[in-house]
Amino acid sequence: MSQPTLNQYSAVKFSRIYALGAARGDLVVTNDDIAGPIDSSDEWIQRRTGIISRRRASKDVSLMDMAVEASNIAIKRAGIDPSEIGAVIFSTITHPHQTPSAAALLADKIGANPAPAYDVSAACAGYCYGIAQADALVRSGMAKYVLVVGGEKLSDFIDPTDRTISFLLADGAGAAIVGPSDTPGISPTVWGTDGSHWSAVGMTASLLELRDGEAGWPTLVQDGATVFKWAVWEMVKVAKEALEVAGVKAEDLAAIVTHQANIRIIDELAKQLAVPEGVVIARDIIYTGNTSAASVPLAMDALLTSGEVKSGGLALQIGFGAGLAFAAQVVVLP
Amino acid sequence: MALSQTEVLAGLAEIVNEETGIDTSSVQMDKSFVDDLDIDSISMLTIVMNAEGKFGVTIPEEKVADLKTVGDAVNFITDAQ
Numbered sequence: 001m002s003q004p005t006l007n008q009y010s011a012v013k014f015s016r017i018y019a020l021g022a023a024r025g026d027l028v029v030t031n032d033d034i035a036g037p038i039d040s041s042d043e044w045i046q047r048r049t050g051i052i053s054r055r056r057a058s059k060d061v062s063l064m065d066m067a068v069e070a071s072n073i074a075i076k077r078a079g080i081d082p083s084e085i086g087a088v089i090f091s092t093i094t095h096p097h098q099t100p101s102a103a104a105l106l107a108d109k110i111g112a113n114p115a116p117a118y119d120v121s122a123a124c125a126g127y128c129y130g131i132a133q134a135d136a137l138v139r140s141g142m143a144k145y146v147l148v149v150g151g152e153k154l155s156d157f158i159d160p161t162d163r164t165i166s167f168l169l170a171d172g173a174g175a176a177i178v179g180p181s182d183t184p185g186i187s188p189t190v191w192g193t194d195g196s197h198w199s200a201v202g203m204t205a206s207l208l209e210l211r212d213g214e215a216g217w218p219t220l221v222q223d224g225a226t227v228f229k230w231a232v233w234e235m236v237k238v239a240k241e242a243l244e245v246a247g248v249k250a251e252d253l254a255a256i257v258t259h260q261a262n263i264r265i266i267d268e269l270a271k272q273l274a275v276p277e278g279v280v281i282a283r284d285i286i287y288t289g290n291t292s293a294a295s296v297p298l299a300m301d302a303l304l305t306s307g308e309v310k311s312g313g314l315a316l317q318i319g320f321g322a323g324l325a326f327a328a329q330v331v332v333l334p
Numbered sequence: 335m336a337l338s339q340t341e342v343l344a345g346l347a348e349i350v351n352e353e354t355g356i357d358t359s360s361v362q363m364d365k366s367f368v369d370d371l372d373i374d375s376i377s378m379l380t381i382v383m384n385a386e387g388k389f390g391v392t393i394p395e396e397k398v399a400d401l402k403t404v405g406d407a408v409n410f411i412t413d414a415q
Binding site for chain 1 (some may be wrong): 377383
């Protein structure tokens with residue numbers, strides 16, 4: 001008796017982002033609100049970071065609340081039924097449970113149960129990691145639609161007296177629906193990590209150190225100089241490579257949406273890339289702050305909703321952060 | 335070919351001008367980056383990165399704090415070429 005031939009997924013040629021959704025923390029936190037404990041001022045913070053105010057969530061607004069809100073907006077805009085979602089990918093570093101995943105709960109809350117769902121831990125690169133995986137899942141035929149969420153409640157993991165990163169940080173969630181397309185909508189992804197700088201951005205302590213009384217509540221901290229140099233110098237190379245593998249030039253872009261780390265990094269990256277006039281540089285950080293995995297979809301959504309860029313244009317999106325992890329791809333704006 | 339101290343100073347002044355808008359003629363050997371030119375730490379990092387690219391040298395992060403004056407930077411770059 002002959003062995004039967006296995007069925008395999010049949011591939012779909014192209015994928016694209018159908019729609020985005022955004023949810024920001026409900027509180028507007030000004031520089032004056034946070035300057036005291038770091039012995040600083042509104043002027044100093046603006047000059048160093050570009051941030052005028054940041055959005056943080058109230059104590060009773062959870063990471064999950066913001067993720068659900070952003071996801072429901074994206075699903076509605078995409079015009080799909082949540083039951084059609086074939087996978088949920090949730091990029092976050094602030095889900096307060098080691099297990100189960102935030103994604104499994106999110107899938108249930110938005111009506112995508114029993115979709116496969118899992119979290120991605122790639123910090124500020126996490127959303128772009130998620131888009132890369134969603135693209136692969138859709139084109140391989142494993143899922144018709146994939147929900148990608150980048151969401152953080154970073155305010156749960158800050159130290160008000162920390163001068164390295166806490167004053168930048170904010171809360172929010174951005175969501176995207178990725179699905180099949182007749183034309184190419186997501187370029188190959190240039191992604192990777194550099195674990196030799198594993199400690200350049202991270203937590204002050206591990207949970208085991210907290211348990212054993214060796215440390216207090218772990219909060220975020222960074223070596224700003226190392227991160228700045230890496231984020232500009234190395235990410236310029238990654239951005240250029242992403243354009244090359246996408247087969248486009250900087251002048252073909254409608255927008256560049258970088259991780260909203262710090263306006264000085266964003267501006268220096270744009271300068272080093274020699275971005276042509278007319279290409280919009282996302283600067284959502286000014287009134288949102290740094291929301292880690294949420295920052296790229298939030299910034300892109302802001303450009304679309306303000307009308308600064310139009311659906312159908314090309315955008316280079318690039319995430320980079322703790323790991324150090326990075327990912328960049330060119331997408332057709334939804 | 336290695337650049338002279340004068341040529342390094344001229345090149346560094348251009349980098350400082352591009353980053354901060356400070357006139358190149360104000361970028362002199364005895365000037366302190368922080369006290370005289372009012373350059374903050376992020377601008378200093380940017381200047382260092384651009385100097386590394388322009389002069390083909392590596393300026394280690396731990397060395398940056400020692401470069402207090404323009405002359406410190408010019409001498410370091412000139413020697414490191």
